Amino acid sequence: MKKEIKLKIKQDYAKKIKEGFPLIEKEALTNAEILSEEGQILHLMDERGRFIGKGYYGEQNKGYGWVLTRHQDETIDQAFFEKKIGVGLQKRSSFFKDNSTTAFRIFNGEGDGVGGLTIDYYEAFYVVSWYSEGIFAFKNQILKALQQLVEYKGIYEKKRFNTGGKYIDDDDFVTGERGEFPMIVKENDVQFSVHLNEGPMTGVFLDQRDVRKKIRDQYAEGKTVLNTFSYTGAFSVFAALGGATKTTSVDLANRSYPKTVEQFSINGIDYEAHDIKVMDVFEYFKYAVKKQLTFDMVVLDPPSFARSKKHRFSAAKDYKDLLKQAIAITEDNGVIVASTNYSGYGMGKFKGFIEKAFKETGHRYKIEEQFTLPSDFATTKEYKPGDYLKVVFIKKL
Structure with a gap:
């Protein structure tokens, strides 16, 4: 289990987080100098030391990370991600029943409760995109959670975090069977050719x-x-x-x-x-x-x-x-x-x-x-x- 780092949030920003704002903005932190390694779990407090949320440290866009929960006793582990992804799958249950469309998103970052992470479905293959080194630090827990919840042919990943402007293209394949590309998926009965193994984008x-x-x-x-x-x-x-x-x-x-x-x-x-x-x-x-x-x-x-x-x-x-x-x-x-x-x-x-x-x-x-x-x-x-x-x-x- 990762050690929690205590971070103090300026009062105005603490109010935003309490009201549901999910991004941990750079300007919000009073003691950002204690952050050392992306993926650290952050115990967020207001300036009076009162708990306001838990998140993780991962630099993305204008933020230093994302709020994951506002419950102090909730643990950020595989079961946590399983619950979040499970809710995401339930929301998209109608898409899985629609034979006219076989490519869609099953998890959309902060909209589904985990900023920096998206998961897309392509005809029984899944593509997990990581938008910071911070969320990538939870890779094993998130992949195991996904594997517990879905039947899949194969899983691919996209490392979309900043590495000097270059995409990390070592091998996007994660597990299962490798796809044969181009793969044909459908969108409203129109066919699309997609490549899950060619850089950050798939073709649609x-x-x-x-x-x-x-x-x-x-x-x-x-x-x-x-x-x-x-x-x-x-x-x-x-x-x-x-x-x-x-x-x-x-x-x-x-x-x-x-x-x-x-x-x-x-x-x-x-x-x-x-x-x-x-x-x-x-x-x-x-x-x-x-x-x-x-x-x-x-x-x-x-x-x-x-x-x-x-x-x-x-x-x-x-x-x-x-x-x-x-x-x-x-x-x-x-x-x-x-x-x-x-x-x-x-x-x-x-x-x-x-x-x-x-x-x-x-x-x-x-x-x-x-x-x-x-x-x-x-x-x-x-x-x-x-x-x-x-x-x-x-x-x-």
Whole structure:
């Protein structure tokens, strides 16, 4: 059993933790110098020495760790993680019964009570992602807890904690049988090719499930669609299956071409009838304006930070300008699907970028609908950054 380290929390922060805030913020600690090894169990007290919670030390984003329990006598052991993961599985029981979708999240960090840990399900394989060395210190207990609760073919892991900006890619396989890749999973009866053994990402972002379905079912028919920052072309595949006359997928990464071809092909779509371009998205916008290309739908789903030889993009600073470029090549009455996974601002500020972009370009708009995280990506209302996804369908009038 790990020894508990007593940490004093400043009064204002102690009040937040008592009210359910799960992150142990760096500014909250009065004696942070006693922290020495990530994974230490923290006994949190207010400035009067009164117990307010137990957590663990693990540096992630703006925090020094996460609160795990507000019960002083609760032990952080395998049984603790078994209980937490068990509740997570019960919440997603309907997903396991749905044969049309065979890839989803079964445990979502602080939304399920353990910040820094996510677990995803891919057709009887599980992928455990560790977001700090602190939570990784509990690896054996968490894996044993998972193995007690589920039947599985194999378990893989992703070490997502910071190691000088490089992904730790020694071998993601943990136990069970190794998968044969590409593996085919389903999302709303659409097939996806995934690789659980190729770096931090598997080939599909599961948090966009509801958005892709909406595009296929209600927006794509008869439309020309531009999918920017397209990764493996998932939005393009759904648009094509929804009856889009043509999709154009643009991503700077060389791997995007073969991966997108693969996704089209396994769904019986002729990829040669669609455009797949490996180039800087910002250069593509210039190219489209020069060639007078316009689209009925433009999907904008950039990473929070992106860099190419000529451009740097930050969702915090540059999203408005990105929108302005999209507006310029969107047909009147066309739709822009504006999306960001940046957790530093909420939906209100994001809509503010939309308003400014349209105002500065002299166009009017109407918000058709909006999305946040799907139900398997559980969040807690006390920690707003955890509900990071913001997607707005905007009609250009």
